[in-house]
Amino acid sequence: METTLPFPFLISVPSTGLENIEGLTRGELSVLGCPFIEADSNLKDETWRSLRRNNADFHPHFDVSKLESKDDILNLLDRGARRVFVPVEKFSEYENEEFVARVAPVVTTPDLSVAKPQGLLITGFDPAAQDLEKFTEECKAKKVKDLFIKPVNGVDLEKFVEFAKKCSAVAILPSNRLTTDKADSSKLLLSKLIASYWKSDRADGLIPTVVCDEGGIALGMAYTSEDSIGEAIRSQAGVYQSRKRGLWVKGLTSGDTQELLGIGLDCDNDTLKFTVKQTGRFCHLPQSGCFGNLSGVSKLEKVLELRKESAPAGSYTARLFSDEKLLRAKIMEEAEELCDAKTASEIAFEAADLIYFALTRAVAAGVSLSDINRSLDEKSWKVKRRKGDAKGKWAEKEGIKTEGTSTAAPVAAPAAAPAPTQEPKNDRILMKRIDAANSAELTQALKRPSQKSSETIMKIIVPIIDEVRKGGDKAVLSYTHKFEKATSLTSPVLRAPFPKELMDIPPETIEAIDTSFENIRKFHAAQKEEKPLKVETMPGVVCSRFSRPIEAVGLYIPGGTAVLPSTALMLGVPAMVAGCKKIVFASPPRSDGRITPEIVYVAHKVGAESIVLAGGAQAVAAMAYGTESVSKVDKILGPGNQFVTAAKMFVSNDTNAGVSIDMPAGPSEVLVIADKDAEPAFVASDLLSQAEHGVDSQVILIGVDLSEEKLKAIEDEVHNQAVALPRVDIVRGSIAHSITISVKDVDEAMRISNEYAPEHLILHLNDPEAVVEKVTNAGSVFIGQWTPESVGDYSAGVNHSLPTYGYAKQYSGVNLASFVKHITSSNLTAEGLKNVGTAVMRLAAVEELEAHRRAVSIRLEHMAKKAQA
Numbered sequence: 001m002e003t004t005l006p007f008p009f010l011i012s013v014p015s016t017g018l019e020n021i022e023g024l025t026r027g028e029l030s031v032l033g034c035p036f037i038e039a040d041s042n043l044k045d046e047t048w049r050s051l052r053r054n055n056a057d058f059h060p061h062f063d064v065s066k067l068e069s070k071d072d073i074l075n076l077l078d079r080g081a082r083r084v085f086v087p088v089e090k091f092s093e094y095e096n097e098e099f100v101a102r103v104a105p106v107v108t109t110p111d112l113s114v115a116k117p118q119g120l121l122i123t124g125f126d127p128a129a130q131d132l133e134k135f136t137e138e139c140k141a142k143k144v145k146d147l148f149i150k151p152v153n154g155v156d157l158e159k160f161v162e163f164a165k166k167c168s169a170v171a172i173l174p175s176n177r178l179t180t181d182k183a184d185s186s187k188l189l190l191s192k193l194i195a196s197y198w199k200s201d202r203a204d205g206l207i208p209t210v211v212c213d214e215g216g217i218a219l220g221m222a223y224t225s226e227d228s229i230g231e232a233i234r235s236q237a238g239v240y241q242s243r244k245r246g247l248w249v250k251g252l253t254s255g256d257t258q259e260l261l262g263i264g265l266d267c268d269n270d271t272l273k274f275t276v277k278q279t280g281r282f283c284h285l286p287q288s289g290c291f292g293n294l295s296g297v298s299k300l301e302k303v304l305e306l307r308k309e310s311a312p313a314g315s316y317t318a319r320l321f322s323d324e325k326l327l328r329a330k331i332m333e334e335a336e337e338l339c340d341a342k343t344a345s346e347i348a349f350e351a352a353d354l355i356y357f358a359l360t361r362a363v364a365a366g367v368s369l370s371d372i373n374r375s376l377d378e379k380s381w382k383v384k385r386r387k388g389d390a391k392g393k394w395a396e397k398e399g400i401k402t403e404g405t406s407t408a409a410p411v412a413a414p415a416a417a418p419a420p421t422q423e424p425k426n427d428r429i430l431m432k433r434i435d436a437a438n439s440a441e442l443t444q445a446l447k448r449p450s451q452k453s454s455e456t457i458m459k460i461i462v463p464i465i466d467e468v469r470k471g472g473d474k475a476v477l478s479y480t481h482k483f484e485k486a487t488s489l490t491s492p493v494l495r496a497p498f499p500k501e502l503m504d505i506p507p508e509t510i511e512a513i514d515t516s517f518e519n520i521r522k523f524h525a526a527q528k529e530e531k532p533l534k535v536e537t538m539p540g541v542v543c544s545r546f547s548r549p550i551e552a553v554g555l556y557i558p559g560g561t562a563v564l565p566s567t568a569l570m571l572g573v574p575a576m577v578a579g580c581k582k583i584v585f586a587s588p589p590r591s592d593g594r595i596t597p598e599i600v601y602v603a604h605k606v607g608a609e610s611i612v613l614a615g616g617a618q619a620v621a622a623m624a625y626g627t628e629s630v631s632k633v634d635k636i637l638g639p640g641n642q643f644v645t646a647a648k649m650f651v652s653n654d655t656n657a658g659v660s661i662d663m664p665a666g667p668s669e670v671l672v673i674a675d676k677d678a679e680p681a682f683v684a685s686d687l688l689s690q691a692e693h694g695v696d697s698q699v700i701l702i703g704v705d706l707s708e709e710k711l712k713a714i715e716d717e718v719h720n721q722a723v724a725l726p727r728v729d730i731v732r733g734s735i736a737h738s739i740t741i742s743v744k745d746v747d748e749a750m751r752i753s754n755e756y757a758p759e760h761l762i763l764h765l766n767d768p769e770a771v772v773e774k775v776t777n778a779g780s781v782f783i784g785q786w787t788p789e790s791v792g793d794y795s796a797g798v799n800h801s802l803p804t805y806g807y808a809k810q811y812s813g814v815n816l817a818s819f820v821k822h823i824t825s826s827n828l829t830a831e832g833l834k835n836v837g838t839a840v841m842r843l844a845a846v847e848e849l850e851a852h853r854r855a856v857s858i859r860l861e862h863m864a865k866k867a868q869a
Contacts, residue, residue, distance in 0.1 A: 004059070005034050005059050005170065005264075006032065006033045006034055006057050006059065006262065006263065006264030006265065007032065007034055007194060007197060007264060007265055008164070008165070008170055008171070008197055008265075008269075009034065009161070009164070009170060009171045009172070009173055009193070009197075010034050010035070010036035010061055010148070010170060010171075010172045010173070011024070011029060011032065011034060011035055011036060011172075011173055011174075011175050011178065012035075012036045012037075012038065012150065012172050012173060012174045012175060013029070013035055013036070013037055013038070013175050014037075014038045014040075015037060015038060015039055015040045015042045015043040016040075016042055017175070017176075018037070018043075018044070018047045018048055018051070019047065019432065019736075019737055020444065020737075021175055022175055022176035023174075023175040023176040023177060023178045023179055023187060024175050024178055024179070024180065024190070025180075026050075026051060026733075026737070027053070027236050028180055028190070028233050028234065028236070029051055029175070030051050030052060030053045030055055030058075030262075031055065031233055031236055031260055031261065031262055031263055032190075032233070032262075032263065033052075033055045033057045033058045033059055033262050033263075033264065034059050034061075035048070035051055035060050035061070036060075036061045036062075036063070036150075036172050037060060037061070037062050037063070038062075038063050038066070039062045039063065039064045039066065039067055039072075039076065040066040040067070041066070041067070044430075044736075045075070045079055046428060046429060046430060046732060046735075046736050047736050047737075048060060049079060049080070049732070050732050050733040050736035050737075052080075053261070053729070053730075053733055054214065054259075054261045054277065054370065054374075054729065055261045055262035055275065056214070056216075056261070056262065056275065056370070056373065056374060056377065057262045057264055057275065058080070058262070059082045060080065060081055060082060061081070061082055061083045061084075061085070061148075062076055062081050062083070062084045062085065063084075063085045063106060063121065063123070064076065064084045064085065064086055065085070065086070065087050065106055070093065073086070074383060074384065075384075077099060077102060077103075077381070077383045078381070078382055078383050078384045079381075080378055080381045081102070081381075082102065082381075083102050083103070083104060083118075083119065084102065084103055084104075085103075085104050085105065085106035085119075085121040085148070086103060086104075086105060086106065087105070087106060088105035088106065088107050088114050091103070091104075091105045091116070099383045100118065101118050102118070103118065104116055104118045104119035104120060104121060104146070104148075105120055105121070106120075106121040106122075106123060107120070107121070107122055107123075108122075108123050108124050109122070110122050110125065110130060110135060112138055112139065112142050112144055115142065115144045115147070117145065118146065119145065119146030119147065119148060120144065120146070120147055120148065121148040121149075121150065121172075122147075122148070122149045122150065123150045124150065124151075124152050125149040125150060125151050125152065126151070126152045126155070127151070127155065127159070127160060127163055128155075132163055132166075135167060136166050136167040139167045139168065139169070140167075146170070147167065147168065147169040147170065148169065148170045148172055149164060149167075149169045149170070149171060149172065150172035151171075151172075151173075157173060157177055157178075157188045157193075158188060158196075160173075161173075161193065161196065162196075165197075173188075173193075178190050178193070180230055180233055180234040182230070189230065190230065190233060191226045191227065191229050191230030191233070192226060194226075194229055195225075195226040195229070197265060197269055198265060198269050198270065198272065199268070199269050199270045200270070201270070204225075204243070205225065205226075206223040206224065206225055206241055206243070207223065207224050207225075207270065207271065207272055208221055208222075208223060208224075208270075208271050208272070209221065209222045209223060209224045209240065209271070209272040209273070209274055210271060210272070210273050210274070211238070211258075211274045211276060211282065212273060212274070212275050212276070213275075213276065213277070213278055213298075213370075214261065214275065214276075214277055214368070214369070214370030214373075215298055215369050215370055215373060216275075216373075217289070217294065217298055218289065218291055219276075219278060219282035219283070219288070219289035219290065219291075220282050220283060220289055220290030220291070221290070222240040222241075222248070222274075223240060223241050223242075223243060224240055224241055224272050224274075225241035227241070227247065228240050228241040228247055228248075229263070229272075231247065231249075232260055232263070232274070233260070233263070235260075235642070236259060236260045237249060237250070237257065237258060237259065237260055238250035238251070238257070238258030238259075238260060238274065238276050239260075246459070247459070247460065249457075249460055249643070250276075250282075251279065251280070251483070252460060252461075252464075252483070252616055252617070252643055255279065255280055255483070255484065255558075255559070255588045255615055255616075256278070256279055256280030256281055256282070256483065256485075257279045257280075257641070258274075258276040258277065258278055258279070258282075259276060259277040259279075260274060260275075260276055261275045261276060261277055262274075262275040263275070280485075280591075281485065281591075284482070284485070286485065286591065288302070297355060297359070297369065298369065300355070300356060300359055301359060301363065301368065301369045304317065304359060304360055304363040305363055307321070308321055308363055308364065317360065320357070320360050320364075321360070321364050327357065327360060327361055327364070328361075330357045331354070331357045331358060331361060334350065334353045334354040334357055335354055337350045337353070337354075338350040338351055338353075338354050365726060366726025366727070367726065371729075428715075428719050429718060429719045429722045429723065429728075429731065429732050429735050429736075430715055430718070430719065430735065430736075431687075431699070431701065431715065431718065431735055431738045431739055431740045432445075432737070432738070432739050432740070433711070433739070433740045433742065434739050434740065434741050434742070435741075435742050436741050436742060436743045436744075436748060436752065442741065442752070445739045445741075446700075446739075446752075446755075446756055448669075448698065448805055448806065457642055457643060457646045458646060458650070460617075460643070461617040461643055461646050461647050461650065462650065464479065464616070464617040464618055464621065464647075465617055465618075465620070465621040465624075465647060465650060465651065467618075468617075468618050468621035468622055468625070468627070469621060469625045472627035472628050473491070473492050473627045473628045473629050473630070475618065476492040476612075476614050476618050476619075476622050476627060476630065477489060477490075477491075477492050479614065479616070479618040480492060480588075480589065480613060480614050480618075483588075483615070483616070484588050484589050484590070484591065484613075484614075484615065485591040486589045486590070486591055486592070486593040486613070488592070488593045489589065489593045489613060491613075491629060492612060492613050492614055492622065492627070492629055492630060493610050493611070493612055493613065493629040493630055494595065494600075494610060494611045494613055495609070495610045496603070496604070496607075496608060496609055496610060497604075498600050498603060498604050498611075502594060502595065502597060502600045503597050503600050503601040503604060504597055505597045505598055505601060509598060510601070512795070513565055513569070513598065513601060513602060513605075514605075515795060516566070516569055516794055516795040517569055517573060517602075517605055519795055519796060519797035520569055520570065520573040520574070520797050520799070521573050521576075521577060522797060523796075523797035523798060524573060524574040524577045524578075524797075524799075524815065524816045525577050525816075527815060527816035527817070528577070528816065529546075529547055532544050532545060532546035532547075533545040533546075538832070538835050538836060539831060539832065539835055540828060540829040540830070540831035540832025540833070540834075540835055541826070541828050541832040541835065541836055542826070542827045542828070542832075543824065543825070543826055543827075544824065544825045544826075544827070545822050545823070545824045545825075546822070546823055546825070547820045547821070547822050547823070548820060548821060548823060549578045549579040549580045549581070549819060549820050550578070550580055550634050550635050550819055550820060550821060551580065551581045551582060551634055552580065552581065552582035552583075552584065552631060552632065552633040552634050552635075553575050553580050553582070553583055553584070553633055553634065553635050553636075553637065553819060554584045554585075554586060554612075554620075554623035554624075554633035554635070554636040554637070554638075554659075555568070555571040555572060555575065555583065555584065555585050555586070555608075555636075555637055555638050556586050556587075556619065556620065556623075556636060556637070556638030556639070556640055556644060556648075557571070557585055557586065557587040557599055557638060558587070558588075558615070558638075558639065558640060558641075558644075559587035559588050559589070559590075559595060559596050559599060559615065564596070564598075564599065565596075565598035565599060565601070565602050566793060566794050566800065567638065567639060567800075567801075568585065568598070568599045568602035568603065568606075569602055570799050570800050570801050570814065571637050571638055571801065571814065572585070572602055572603065572605075572606035572608065573606055574799070574814065574815065574816050574818065574819055575606065575819050576606040576607055577816060577819075578816055578819035578820050580819055582609050582631055582633070583603075583606060583607060583608040583609055584608065584609055584610055584611075584612060584623055584630070584631050584633055585599065585603045585608050585610070585611040585612065586611070586612035586614060586615070586619040586620075586622070586623055586638075587599055587611060587612070587613075587615065587619075588613075588614060588615025588616070588619070589613045589614075593613070595611055595613065599611075609631060610630075610631065612630050615644075616640075616641075616643055616644060616647070617643055617644065617646075617647035619644075620636060620640075620644060620647035620648055620651060621647065621651065623636055623659075624636065624651035624654075624657040624659045625651075625656075625657055632659075633659060634658070634659060634660070635659060635660045635661065635662075635819075636648055636651070636652075636659055636660075636661050636662075637661065637662040637801070637814065637818065638662070638801075639665065639801070645665050648661040649661070662801065662814060662818060663801075663803050663807060663811040663812075663813075663814075664803070664805070664807050664811070665804060665805075668690060668693050668697055668698070668759060668804060669690065669697065669698030669699070669700075669758050669759045669760065669804055669805075670686065670687065670689070670690040670698070670699055670700070670758065670759070670760040670761075670762065670789060671700045671701075671702065671753055671756060671758035671760070671761050671762070672686050672687060672700070672701050672702070672762045672764060673702045673704065673746075673749045673750075673753065673761070673762070673763055673764065673765060673771075674701065674702070674703055674704065674706070674714070674764040674765070675703075675704040675705065675706070675746070675764070675765050675766055676704075676705065676706060676707070676710060677765070677766045678710075678714075678764035678765070678785070679764070679785055680710070680713040680714040680716070680717045681717050681721070682764065682785050682788075683701065683714050683717070683764050684714055684717035684718040684721050685717075685721060685788065686762050686764075686782075686788055686789055687699050687701060687718060687735075687738070688718065688721055688722055688725065688731060689788065689789055689790055690734075690760070690789070691722075691730075691731045691734040691735055691738065692725060692727045692730055692731050692734075693730075693734075697734045697738075698738075698758075699734060699735065699738035700738065700739055700740075700741065700756070700758070701714070701738075701739070701740045701741070702740075702741045702743055702749045702752060702753065703740060703741065703742050703743065704743055704744075704745060704746055704749050704765070705743070705744055705745065706742065711740065711742075714740075715740075718735065722735065746765065746771055746774070747774070750771065750774040750775070753775070753777075753778070754774075754775070754776045754777045754778075755777075756777075756806070757777035757778065757803075757806045757807070757808040757809045758778055758779065758808065759778075759779040759780070759802045759803065759804040759808065760778075760779060760780055760782065760789045760792070760802070761775065761778040761779075761780070761781045761782065762781075762782040762787070762788075762789060763781065763782065763783050763784065764784075764785055765784075768783045768784045769783060769784075777808050777809045778808050779802030779803050779804070779808045779813050780792055780798055780799075780800075780802055780813060798813075799813050799814045799815060800813075801813055801814035802814075830863055833856065833859055833860065833863075834860065834863070837856045837857075837859075837860050840852075840853075840856050841853045841856050841857055844856075
């Protein structure tokens, strides 16, 4: 079995290090797709499988020397291990198995005589103790294939890699000695390692890169450099090297972004492959990819996704999405017609019909073609298989006897035609438990993922900001045409009153927005200060404070293919209530030049002056500096990707812009505190509502004196609810590194919570209202079993723009005060100046500010002369 790894190296991680991988992040290791795991009894199936995320080119290898049970090894193979290395003395146990091609021996000394056709692993390899030339020649002479070598500790990794290349071996490199941080000179830079393997015939050293979607369809070609691949892996985004403009981040401002799922070299090491999850189009032309539009099943999937979002009223597909029984009947009908088809053309015709209805069923449930492909791939690696007999009425209809089914036996898994499988009972979606008494483990577990500032991002956004500042409307339009593909637009602004046809949304959506609008309005209106604050600090000295709305605010609403009326409401309604004279929305248009209609409707309701038809850094710059058509604002609020956030930070630090921004941003998070009276189903649903955001979501449960029975009930609910979710793979990845903390009492729970300062805090407690007074740090608190975090996101009335990443210790969430400023005043009588004047003059003299002192003394002298006259 020839090795088909994404790269000619593997990255070694011990079982005990899978929760917190040293050197690299889980996302970086997932993108590379080549972990080498040192398996032991602590290895959790759901943990190593969560590393895969959405990377189809995932090639986990295992050293199983420490596993005693053959069943444990079979389970690893069954769950997708590409190869396991067993001690050479135990290899004979597998020689007669049909899956032996995925089993290779491991030795601790460089003994090539025991090499097998399927490979050999040498651990503890010390180049300094070997005659390297002799070893290389021996490898060539014996034609050893799939040779894996793992170095002893302390080896110079760069030299070790070069040696591995000479003997055509796969180098196994420890993760704790690799990094994506250029500033960390103590470790081998991952981008440098990868670049050392590729072959480029270009003077600039760039390597062509084929960009494919999740289904393996080529979207186009780009070029990659050592710098760009490092940034791509670090950010897990589509980052390439433009031959003219330097680093190029796909979808920087257009919204046509890429999530990087996997990378790898081709067989000749002269071409890279990027597998991405593409949002919008890859090509600058109105087609899905640079090689033309999709066809066949991939095209059908995209059509069905569009129909699900906005199917024409009365269309057949819309009917299928809304009538589950009809769709179920059609699937069974078409399956039978396919079985009855005779000629090749009839079979093709009926198979196409069945695929249409089956894919409609999948899309309706949020299942993509890539999910189906992934399931097929997983089945192809199975070694434990059921007999696959027909069941019940289907067997009876064909005259098949069903009595006496046999037990599943391990057989080879034919990749082309996988048989039905069952999920293993141990494939649990399970949160790790921690006792609060273990302070060291608790501190480590509560650490948030590190966020690194990127010079690369600033280098990209600053030229865009500068061009918009200088070029105004023309520059904004140019970027909108380029990135949003909205080439029909002739103005970068849509001004009120907004045309009714741009707010064409279903009545039930209007009702939901109106309900949410009114609740948000009521809550923020109640935050108004009824009258100015006025205090007489001493006789004749009156100090006051009064509020005034910020005159012009810019609200950034992510848009394009996304529908985010909730964000428009959370920013627009308090701006309206505060009395801001000028409310400017900014949201990227769709390719037809239109803004998402729900956003236009909210803009209309809050009295927005205009909507800037742009996204990204150019929208932020347009509002910060103003253009011929875009009104300059005094404050910019709203969420966005890392480029939007960087642009907001840049303009807020530019005194020429004279603009402020809202709070710092970080990954979303929830902390749930539950006692013995908590309903397990409710607790689990609250945890999962955050876990489905992404594999790096922060999900924490603090259990107050919970019994084993109660903890088990919550864990069962988490698993059972999670497997029914469309985004179960994302949830699996998130929950795998989430934690349950056991504490003795509520006071201990609140101490941990306040130190963590969560974005969302949910209290599943017997008397939750009594505990609220103990909260000192949190973005928003959800009190009691009938208050899921979801209501705060949408319709209860509180704001969902909250501080994350621990910033709840210093910042409030968005509220009415975010849209006003406070002005103070002083009003003194002559008596008041006499009373306070001496103190003022003395302090001014101490600071040697004579003009300050004289401003008081002149007045006091004037009063004295007048009194004498």
